[in-house]
Amino acid sequence: MADSAETFDLITMGRVGVDIYPLQTGVPLPRVESFGKFLGGSPTNVAVAAARLGRTAAVITRTGDDPFGTYVHEALKEFGVDDRWVTPVAAYPTPVTFCEIFPPDDFPLYFYRQPKAPDLEIHPGELDLDAVRRARIFWMTGTGLSAEPSRTATLAALEARNKAGEAPAATVFDLDWRPMFWKEGAGDDPAEARTYYTEAMRHATVAVGNIDECEIATGVREPRACAQALLDAGVELAVVKQGPAGVLAVHRDGTTAEVPPVPVDVVNGLGAGDAFGGSLCHGLLAGWDLEKTVRYANAAGAIVASRLACSSAMPTAAELDALIARG
Template identity: 75%
Template sequence: MGYDLITMGRIGVDLYPLQTGVPLSEVTSFGKFLGGSATNVAVAAARLGRRTAVITRTGDDPFGAYLHEALRGFGVDDRWVTPVPGLPTPVTFCEVFPPDDFPLYFYRRPKAPDLEIEARDLDLDAIRAARIFWVTGTGLSEEPSRAATLAALAHRAGAGVGPTVLDLDWRPMFWRDPESARPFYTEALRYATVAVGNLDEVEVATGVREPHAAARALLDIGVDLAVVKQGPKGVLAVGRDGEQAEVPPLPVEVLNGLGAGDAFGGSLCHGLLAGWDLDRTVRHANAAGAIVASRLECSSAMPTPREVQAALDEGAVR
């Protein structure tokens, strides 16, 4: 049996402070969680009942062992999660200053194992057979991950398979500058059928920030669906076929905004797999993201179908 969703990209250990509104220098206790954008998307979709797997790499260390255990606990297939001897599993810290300030501190030195994914090690048949394949912009930031990401995308292109999603996932600390990133984003977008990003990310990818113009620029590059997350203004989704949805955010008391985008991504995949119309898909994804924003953690905060439906029925996250 094939996979509903295979994601490829970052994994790591999130160490989140158990005190909010406190700078990292004064935090006294932390919670340990599975993290990494592509990994969280796989977890989010698994929580919604989808069969998922992630392609990534960890260190050959106790944190790597923890990540395998966590993935299996969430129902995500870890068969393509392999160790890289000599490189430590990445750790990410954050500070939590609700409602909208959540600085991230990535410890990915000398190099993150998830950037050591090799094209020759990919199960291209499984990638091609997946109903949805999801990659991230971070995977384009260094070799050999860049070549592996583009090889996987190229293998699906023109095959008449399901959606191929590029999460723009712009992290400035992984690149020299936006101009150095844009050519690789452009190449990846030519293979992808869906692009997802916030205003900063679509501007890096296209040079355009205005949401409707950015969506059009993404469609012009070659995708069939452009999803532009606008923060407090909600989400704009525009399809090549003319279908469009602009959905306001769901009211929520934000505790930690990190991970909300990954919940959105997993739910977006769920809606695409279900064949829902664009408006329903984006509303469901918005609700999933809002639920995670109301919780401290990321992976373990991903909502169930019942929780998403309850938020939609109430019109807010309680």
């Protein structure tokens, strides 16, 4: 992968694909007649969300050497996300993901990542570790730990962050538990995955996840216990997403923020977490206090949940400011 002397606000690493979403809501997939095509993959969407807020962002990932791979490059450029570290894998197709949309809270996902997703074929020797070190925020996910060589590459990137000269803004571990992705890698035993999660948390400064993901990482479910367990594992900031109960964020210095959910008419909740992540990075980069950062991230998630798409639905700063101003 190409070297660069440029310093990015955010570099994300991991999953990419094409989302094929129904254009009708409340219709089972066998009866859907029309679909929309969107850029997908959680860390990719986080980069898009941050770029929409004016941040410089890049993605480290891999696609198939196929038309959908071409589409990924075109979409990234359209969203203002640098694609220099997005490379093709001839052996595997670019993944696609279908979903069903049953608002307000049922959005089944169907991942087509067989026989193996190209984004799990990131090799350690291909990484531009100098760029990873320089990035103000580096964002990786649990899925990146699910199979080799992605696992070793992800851990190598995390270790490189520890050797950064100037202290970066954050190294974020999106806990991102997808058990179906582990079955062909390390097995789908949560205890086995927890071993790799524990190693990653030794290098990360921020951990973000919902209650189920926090349980995979720590073995506990109660939100405050989850946050404390994440802090004990090595991070400085634990962000626990609780769905209808809002978000709990606890910093090692004792600062705590509890933010209730923003009420919206949900259309598709699948991209809300990625919008939350991009806005969380924006707040961390801006040096905002914890409550403001989490409140903005929560608002970003709400806006995307009220829209059909994920990547193209990411809000602008003006939209976020307007929603926050309305209380």
